[in-house]
Amino acid sequence: MAGMTSSARPFLNRRLAEFGTTIFAEMSALATSTGSINLGQGFPDTDGPEEIREAAVRALRDGRGNQYPPGPGVPELRTAIASHQKRHYGLSYDPDTEVLVTAGATEAIAASLLALLEPGDEVIALEPYYDSYAASIAMAGGTRVPVTLRPDEGDDGDGEGAHRRFRLDLDELRDAVTERTRLLLVNTPHNPTGTVLTRAELTEIARIAVERDLLVVTDEVYEHLVFDDAEHVPLASLPGMRERTVTIGSAGKTFSFTGWKVGWVTAPPALVGAVRSAKQFLTYVASGPFQYAVAEALALPDAYFEDFRADMLRKRDVLAAGLTEAGFKVFRSAGTYFITTDIRPLGESDGFAFCRALPERAGVVAIPNAVFYDHREQGAPFVRFAFCKKDEVLHEAAGRLRRMSA
Numbered sequence: 512m513a514g515m516t517s518s519a520r521p522f523l524n525r526r527l528a529e530f531g532t533t534i535f536a537e538m539s540a541l542a543t544s545t546g547s548i549n550l551g552q553g554f555p556d557t558d559g560p561e562e563i564r565e566a567a568v569r570a571l572r573d574g575r576g577n578q579y580p581p582g583p584g585v586p587e588l589r590t591a592i593a594s595h596q597k598r599h600y601g602l603s604y605d606p607d608t609e610v611l612v613t614a615g616a617t618e619a620i621a622a623s624l625l626a627l628l629e630p631g632d633e634v635i636a637l638e639p640y641y642d643s644y645a646a647s648i649a650m651a652g653g654t655r656v657p658v659t660l661r662p663d664e665g666d667d668g669d670g671e672g673a674h675r676r677f678r679l680d681l682d683e684l685r686d687a688v689t690e691r692t693r694l695l696l697v698n699t700p701h702n703p704t705g706t707v708l709t710r711a712e713l714t715e716i717a718r719i720a721v722e723r724d725l726l727v728v729t730d731e732v733y734e735h736l737v738f739d740d741a742e743h744v745p746l747a748s749l750p751g752m753r754e755r756t757v758t759i760g761s762a763g764k765t766f767s768f769t770g771w772k773v774g775w776v777t778a779p780p781a782l783v784g785a786v787r788s789a790k791q792f793l794t795y796v797a798s799g800p801f802q803y804a805v806a807e808a809l810a811l812p813d814a815y816f817e818d819f820r821a822d823m824l825r826k827r828d829v830l831a832a833g834l835t836e837a838g839f840k841v842f843r844s845a846g847t848y849f850i851t852t853d854i855r856p857l858g859e860s861d862g863f864a865f866c867r868a869l870p871e872r873a874g875v876v877a878i879p880n881a882v883f884y885d886h887r888e889q890g891a892p893f894v895r896f897a898f899c900k901k902d903e904v905l906h907e908a909a910g911r912l913r914r915m916s917a
Contacts, residue, residue, distance in 0.1 A: 526649045533642060534882045538866065545870040548908045550830075550896045551878045553702070553848045557901060559767035560808070560815065567771075567804035576799025582791055584612025584775070584802060591806040592760070592775050599734075600745050602753070608780040611787050614797035615772035616732045616761040621647040622790035623728045623757050623776065624694075628653040632693035637679065639883030639890055641702050641730070648696075656692070657885045658684045660704055662842065662853070662893075675842050677704040677851070681715045688719065694726045695719075697746060700733040700846025703883055703895040707741040707845040714749060721751040726782075732761035732774070733847045735816050738824045741845040747777070757782050762805040764848070765819070767899075771801040823848070823898070826905060830898040833909020838916040839894075848899040851880060855892045857916060862894050873915035875908050 521528070535552045542549035558564060570576050576585065583589060589606035596602040604610055613619040620643055628634065630652030636644050638657035648655045660677040697716060699708040708716075720727050729746045737743045747756040757778040763769035776786050827844055834841050840853035859865045862879030870876055880893035898905060 526652065527646065530642075530646050530649070534878055538876050538878060541867070541870045542876040545874065547870040547874045547876045548900075548904060548911070549876045550898070550900065550908055551866075551876040553764075553897045553899060554769045555767040555899045556904060557767065560811070563766060563768070563804050563808045563811075566807045567801050570800035570803040575803050576801070578799070580612075580796050580799045580802060582796060583607075583787065584610065585799075585806070587806040588612055588773075588775075588802040588809075591809040592777065595760075595809045596745075596758075596777055600748055602745060602748055602777070604777045605780075609777060609783055611776040611783050611790065612798075612802060613774040613776060613790055614794040615763060616730060616759050616774040617643050618772075618790065618793055618797075619759040619761075619774045619776050619786070620644065620728070620730060621650065622786050622793055623759070624648055624651045624653065624696075626785040626789040627651075627726055627728070627757075627782075628693060631691065633689060633691045634694045634696055635684065635687050635692060636696040637698060637701065638885060639703055639880055640696075640698065642882060644696055645885075653693070654691070655885065656687050658687050659884075659886065659889055660701070660706060661889075675840075676845065677701070677706045677842065679706075679708065679712055681712065684716070685719055688723050688725070692723065692725060694728060696728050696730070698730040699746075700731075700737055700741075700743065702733065702847050703849050703878070703880055704851050705842065705844025705847050705849050707737050707743065710742065710744045713744050713746055717746065717749040717752045720755060725755070727752065727756045728759065729756060730759045732759065732764045734760065735765045736820060736823055736848065737846040738820070738827060739845060743846070754779050757786065762801075762808060765816075766805070766808045768801070768805075771798055771805070773798045773801050773805045826898045826900070826902065829902060829905045830896060830909065833905065833912065834896065837909065837912035839912075844898075848897050850896050850898060852894050852896065853892050854894055860892050862891055866894060869915075873911045875911050 538551040589610040592610050593604045593606040624647045628651040632653045634653045635656045638659045734743045747753045762773040842851045866879045878895045881887040881890035884890040
């Protein structure tokens with residue numbers, strides 16, 4: 512490049528200097544180069560309902576969404592999102608002023624933080640957290656303040672950690688709030704730990720938000736993937752929270768069409784308007800024909816959501832049993848696509864080294880949880896596996912891991 516010298520300043524601005532290639536790209540490349548089973552990245556290896564795929568094809572053929580859709584999203588989808596919130600949670604939203612369609616949940620997160628933060632504002636996030644949170648806070652000029660979910664070392668005696676989970680210290684959360692705190696960034700069901708925050712925990716989060724007059728952005732993309740006796744409680748449904756909460760949802764996780772990139776925001780008009788102001792200069796619009804298909808998906812009968820949850824629960828149990836037999840300490844996921852494990856019973860303590868060696872050792876790819884921490888030492892011995900795969904893939908992966916540990 513003409514005029515460039517070795518003394519030129521770095522191309523990447525300082526806000527993003529700590530963010531390189533994501534661990535997902537690195538581990539997926541390893542999976543490809545070694546022919547390993549990829550239990551790292553959270554995408555299913557089967558498509559969602561055939562009738563929904565056909566709805567997308569029909570929209571394409573009918574010329575719906577092949578050009579720019581409306582900025583807030585097609586009316587059919589906005590209406591379906593509002594109906595979904597009412598049907599499942601009793602939350603009423605105006606589809607014209609309180610719903611915004613985004614290019615997946617990742618854009619919804621980025622647009623919300625860009626819109627709602629001023630440089631120097633503090634954002635409290637539950638650590639470990641999805642890696643786009645840190646990048647989006649940095650792009651907005653905010654300061655992230657992690658409150659760490661810590662592992663409960665207990666066990667119910669069945670050997671598979673059925674009651675073992677990561678827990679939120681509410682006193683630590685309250686103590687983290689300062690005069691500079693602008694926003695709480697909450698994720699439940701929680702990626703990567705699989706924790707589902709209880710109604711009591713969420714009630715206390717709501718109390719803190721109201722007392723300190725904080726905004727809340729809540730990532731609820733795994734809302735339909737809660738297991739056992741866990742309950743998904745939308746934060747916006749709690750007293751005093753609807754008017755201060757931006758709720759983020761996604762079709763990808765619920766309908767197994769992650770490549771369609773259809774997400775959404777529901778919030779009061781002023782908050783939706785703010786988020787839209789940022790979103791219009793990111794993708795502007797996206798996923799035109801798929802928006803019509805997702806509108807039909809959201810109207811599927813309750814049996815779909817029940818069967819989907821039951822299928823994922825069975826997959827979770829297959830992988831949890833295999834990991835336990837292979838010698839991992841397993842935190843039985845209460846929600847999401849993921850199981851977190853502790854590798855110390857295997858004589859390992861460095862999740863990065865373990866995951867980088869695992870493809871050659873066992874032909875399996877996983878993700879080191881440390882990438883989701885500011886305090887990387889807190890996540891060093893933990894490794895995440897995805898179970899949103901075919902049964903035969905999970906059984907084969909479990910067998911490979913057992914043979915490795917043997």
